[in-house]
Amino acid sequence: MNFYFLPFAGGSEIxxxxxxxxxSSKGYGCYQCSLPxxxxxxxxxxxxxxxxxxxxxxxxxxxxxxQDYVLFGHSMGALLTVHVLALIKAYNVPMPxxxxxxxxxxxxxxxxxxxxxxxxxxxxxxxxxxxGGIPDEVFNEESIMSFFEPIIKADFKAIxxxxxxxxxxxxxxxxxYYGKGDDFSLEQVECWQxxxxxxxxxxAFDGGHFFVLDKxxxxxxxxxxxxx
Numbered sequence: 001m002n003f004y005f006l007p008f009a010g011g012s013e014i015x016x017x018x019x020x021x022x023x024s025s026k027g028y029g030c031y032q033c034s035l036p037x038x039x040x041x042x043x044x045x046x047x048x049x050x051x052x053x054x055x056x057x058x059x060x061x062x063x064x065x066x067q068d069y070v071l072f073g074h075s076m077g078a079l080l081t082v083h084v085l086a087l088i089k090a091y092n093v094p095m096p097x098x099x100x101x102x103x104x105x106x107x108x109x110x111x112x113x114x115x116x117x118x119x120x121x122x123x124x125x126x127x128x129x130x131x132g133g134i135p136d137e138v139f140n141e142e143s144i145m146s147f148f149e150p151i152i153k154a155d156f157k158a159i160x161x162x163x164x165x166x167x168x169x170x171x172x173x174x175x176x177y178y179g180k181g182d183d184f185s186l187e188q189v190e191c192w193q194x195x196x197x198x199x200x201x202x203x204a205f206d207g208g209h210f211f212v213l214d215k216x217x218x219x220x221x222x223x224x225x226x227x228x
Contacts (some may be wrong), residue, residue, distance in 0.1 A: 001097070001227060002029035002069040004061050006077040006084065008103065008133075010148060011157035012039030016072070018216035019223075026224065030065070032058045038151050046154040050076075050162050054083030062093060070227060071096045073105035074212050077158055080143075082195055086167045095172065095223070098227055102177035102212045108164040117157035123151065127189030128152065157222035172196040175226060177219065179211035182205050 003023055005016040007176045013034040017142045020030035035053055036044030047053045057080060065088070073081035078101040088095060114125055125145065128134055138144050178189050189202050205218060212219055 001195055002031065002064065002067055002166065004064075004069060005030070005032045006071065006073040006080045007033060007035055008056055008073075008075040009159065010038070010078045010152035011077070012034075013147075014039070016074075016213075018213045019072075019220055021143050022216060022220045023223070031061065032062055037154065046151070048154075048158060050079050051083055052159050053069075053158065054087065058084050058087040058091075065093050065096075068097050068164045070098045072100040073102070075209065076155055078102065078104040078192075079108075079159070079162060082167060083165055083171070085169060085195070089167070089169065095169065098171060098172065099174045100177065100223065101192055102175065103179070103209055105180065105184040106176075106191030106193070107188045108162065115156070115160050117153045117160055124149065124153065131209045132169050133213065165194060169196055171198045173198060174200040176200055177212060177222075178202070179207040179209060180202055181206075181208040182211075183209075208213065 003020070005020065007015060011034075013032045016030075016032050020032060024030050034041055035056060037046040037048060047056060069209070071081050071084065072226060081099060081101060085095075085099070087093075114123075119127065125139065129139060134148075138148075172195065174192060175190050176192050178184070178186075186202065186204075190200070192202075193200050203222060205215050207214050
């Protein structure tokens with residue numbers, strides 16, 4: 001069984017390492033997808049919309065999907081996962097055995113002003129600090145933050161202009177994780193039911209938006225209970 005991790009805002013091919021390292025040690029294949037403008041692809045131009053990003057990701061993994069596999073998308077990665085699923089269906093590629101979504105409700109709302117992507121540097125970094133996921137030593141290193149800030153802002157801009165896609169798939173097994181301290185409700189999480197005819201499963205973990213990395217051992221333990 002292979003796991004394909006779809007990036008959250010600012011994410012690269014190492015962003016899911018806390019999960020991927022544990023799963024790899026259990027014998028699962030792990031592939032962390034990367035988008036243009038970061039990681040090994042840092043010289044490439046950013047993509048401007050979620051559908052463009054999803055198409056890029058789909059063609060990265062398309063020829064690998066004959067073997068049983070899992071899709072995992074956190075935050076922006078959850079939006080990307082839905083679009084990748086639509087492409088999988090359109091190209092008649094085998095569907096995943098399981099889909100894990102985390103860090104985002106299924107009810108897509110227009111973002112409130114001011115848009116994070118348009119904030120000045122100090123305000124933007126303050127918002128990022130509230131969300132978590134970036135170590136203090138990174139925040140305190142100006143050269144690193146100056147590199148990553150445009151990447152994350154570009155992803156936020158794509159999210160802020162996002163238009164939901166209407167796709168419902170037959171008998172797709174969907175598991176949704178969320179942090180108890182995140183800023184959306186169980187009712188919003190349950191809105192992911194819209195993408196599958198099979199009843200989805202929802203599970204809460206202690207923590208905020210990046211619980212999935214902070215509580216990686218607990219998350220992987222639950223994943224393994226579900227995928228065997």
